Amino acid sequence: MVFLIGLPGLAGASSRDDIYREELDILYAMVQSGSSYILFGEERDDLMAVWEGVRDLSPEQGLEAVKYQLLDCNGDGKPELLIGQDNRLTNLFTIRDGQLHQVFSGFYRNAWYYLGNGRFLNQGSGGASLSILGEYHLDGNGNLVCESYYFTHWDPAVEKMEVYWNTFGVPDITLSEKKDMTMDQFGKLQEKLRNKVKKLSWKSLARYGKDRVDVEGKARVTAAGKVKR
Numbered sequence: 001m002v003f004l005i006g007l008p009g010l011a012g013a014s015s016r017d018d019i020y021r022e023e024l025d026i027l028y029a030m031v032q033s034g035s036s037y038i039l040f041g042e043e044r045d046d047l048m049a050v051w052e053g054v055r056d057l058s059p060e061q062g063l064e065a066v067k068y069q070l071l072d073c074n075g076d077g078k079p080e081l082l083i084g085q086d087n088r089l090t091n092l093f094t095i096r097d098g099q100l101h102q103v104f105s106g107f108y109r110n111a112w113y114y115l116g117n118g119r120f121l122n123q124g125s126g127g128a129s130l131s132i133l134g135e136y137h138l139d140g141n142g143n144l145v146c147e148s149y150y151f152t153h154w155d156p157a158v159e160k161m162e163v164y165w166n167t168f169g170v171p172d173i174t175l176s177e178k179k180d181m182t183m184d185q186f187g188k189l190q191e192k193l194r195n196k197v198k199k200l201s202w203k204s205l206a207r208y209g210k211d212r213v214d215v216e217g218k219a220r221v222t223a224a225g226k227v228k229r
Contacts, residue, residue: 019100020081023093024068027083028205031062045105049090050083052107063209066090067202073118074138082114087197089113089120094142101142113197120144121193126171129154129161133190134169144169150179152186 023046030040030047031054037047054062065086070079073092080103083091089112092103106112110124115135122134134149146169153173155162163186164176181189 015098016078016095019095019098020070020093023081023100024205024208027066028063028209031066031205032059032209034059034062046083046091046093046102049105049107050085053085053090060206063206064204066205067200068205068208069200069202071200074140074142075118076140080138080142082200084200084202087113087199092120092138094138096142103138103142103144113194114200115193115196116198119147121197123190123194130171131186131190132171133186133193135193136169150186150189151176152183 026040026047027050030037030051033039036055037044037051040047050066054065057065067084069082071082072078073080073082074094078095081091081093082089083093084106089104089106091105092112094101094103104112104120104122106122107124109126110122113121113123115121117137119135119137122132122136124132126132130152132149132151135147136144137147139145146167148165149167149169150163150165151171152161152163153171154160161183163179163181163183164171164173165179166172166176168175
């Protein structure tokens with residue numbers, strides 16, 4: 001399936017347009033079919049992340065629920081492709097060496113949000129004893145750079161949850177500083193950061209498909225006119 005449409009904001013950048021369009025085409029086909037991501041090739045995080053949010057929806061509902069936006073997140077003048085549902089990001093892509101580069105995929109238990117100015121919030125959990133809260137920015141090479149990373153850890157010696165912090169983006173107490181923070185304070189920090197999440201100017205996959213039909217129809221009309229002349 002090939003959707004011959006131009007993505008907004010990519011005028012004059014056809015190669016980047018084509019690369020992002022291929023990803024959107026696959027996502028559109030998967031959601032429209034109502035089938036599992038497994039039918040679309042090997043297990044891929046990008047497809048799994050989207051499928052997680054639409055598996056209980058009808059194809060029509062899924063196409064309305066899944067959104068995308070092109071946004072320059074690292075200030076290099078070239079847009080990244082953000083995909084999400086509600087205000088949660090399921091995927092962030094950029095272009096590296098002419099190829100699609102997946103920066104991250106987000107799931108319900110490992111969620112990503114946009115904070116504005118190329119910064120992102122990662123909030124997740126790994127069981128009863130592990131909660132994470134990370135802040136990142138996207139650098140000029142399309143890499144995530146960790147600015148701050150909090151996580152919780154159960155300490156059996158004192159039989160309580162402890163909060164640790166580092167700038168490595170990994171829940172490793174040997175690389176981290178233990179913070180004098182209660183779980184209530186950790187929860188308030190989570191709430192504070194979630195309140196900084198920005199709303200994006202999403203377009204739905206349903207709109208993407210409609211634009212494809214409209215553009216293809218106009219192309220046929222134009223072609224017919226040229227033949228007549």
